[in-house]
Amino acid sequence: MFIIKDLKVEKESKEILKGINLELKNNEIYILMGPNGCGKSTLAKTIAGNPEYQVTSGEIILDNMNLLELYPEKRVEQGVFISYQYPPEIPGLNIFQYLRTLNNKAHETNISPTEFSGLLDEKLELLQLPKDFKNRYFNAGFSGGEKKKMEILQMLLLKPKVAILDEIDSGADIDALKTITQTVAQEMEKRDLTVVFITHYPSLLEYVKPNKLYLMKEGKVVKEGQQELAQKIREEGYAQF
Numbered sequence: 001m002f003i004i005k006d007l008k009v010e011k012e013s014k015e016i017l018k019g020i021n022l023e024l025k026n027n028e029i030y031i032l033m034g035p036n037g038c039g040k041s042t043l044a045k046t047i048a049g050n051p052e053y054q055v056t057s058g059e060i061i062l063d064n065m066n067l068l069e070l071y072p073e074k075r076v077e078q079g080v081f082i083s084y085q086y087p088p089e090i091p092g093l094n095i096f097q098y099l100r101t102l103n104n105k106a107h108e109t110n111i112s113p114t115e116f117s118g119l120l121d122e123k124l125e126l127l128q129l130p131k132d133f134k135n136r137y138f139n140a141g142f143s144g145g146e147k148k149k150m151e152i153l154q155m156l157l158l159k160p161k162v163a164i165l166d167e168i169d170s171g172a173d174i175d176a177l178k179t180i181t182q183t184v185a186q187e188m189e190k191r192d193l194t195v196v197f198i199t200h201y202p203s204l205l206e207y208v209k210p211n212k213l214y215l216m217k218e219g220k221v222v223k224e225g226q227q228e229l230a231q232k233i234r235e236e237g238y239a240q241f
Contacts (some may be wrong), residue, residue, distance in 0.1 A: 001025060002162045002194055007058035009039075009046050016042045018219035020058070024162070027192045029208060033199055033230075034216035035238045040198045041085055043216075044166045048082040049075055062162060076106075079161030083151040083168055090138040095150075096120065098138060103157045123156045126186065128179050144171025152180055156187060166198045181207040202234040217241055 002024040009017035017039050024030055034040050046053045047060055049072030060067040067075050100116045103109070111119070121131055127149045139147050148168050155163050163184075169177050187193055197208055205213075205227065213230055215223040215238075222241050223229060232240070 003061040005059045008056045009053050024194050028211040030196045031210040031213045038216045039219040044164050081155050081160035081163045083165045085166040087147040089140050091140045093138040096134040126183050145176030148172045162194045164196045169204050202230050205230040
């Protein structure tokens with residue numbers, strides 16, 4: 001169970017999150033929607049431990065542990081994965097070497113380059129990426145869809161308990177988005193994984209069938225529901241709330 005209790009967050013003395021309460025169950029999919037500026041990405045960055053955001057009250061609980069008491073890297077070790085909304089480009093950082101280091105550190109192992117190459121090829125195939133993708137530099141010259149697939153590739157290797165996917169649909173074309181959402185669904189079939197898709201596009205509901213949809217506005221969750229809520233947003237926009 002991943003629980004957020006009465007979370008209030010400010011940046012530069014301006015309150016952005018005004019008391020967020022969420023209870024997310026194991027192996028379920030959630031969508032967090034809302035207009036730009038409502039606090040969705042602030043929530044993701046706060047969960048990640050971004051120091052620019054100050055928590056003034058509340059808790060973020062995973063497996064009875066308050067993540068707010070942990071440094072960002074320890075939150076990752078506890079099983080939290082946050083995708084980048086705008087993944088950075090790092091020319092010169094070889095993807096294969098980076099991912100092997102990431103995998104070895106996350107799972108306290110020392111898998112050989114040959115063995116890891118085979119493991120990585122399996123993940124690349126799931127994401128419909130060519131095998132030579134691993135020889136490129138981190139996001140350098142990548143398309144929008146490739147950058148978002150790179151985020152999911154890291155998620156597959158880390159095997160988190162909770163994955164917060166911040167606008168994974170932004171910049172990805174239809175084919176890339178289908179592949180990403182199908183890969184996430186396949187991963188959930190293999191093990192317990194709680195997934196939160198953050199978006200402001202109701203069209204994501206064409207590819208993702210959530211257990212629950214939360215609507216945010218002005219730093220609060222103002223509505224929750226399922227497909228019918230998404231349809232209402234699609235037809236009438238956010239202003240009705």
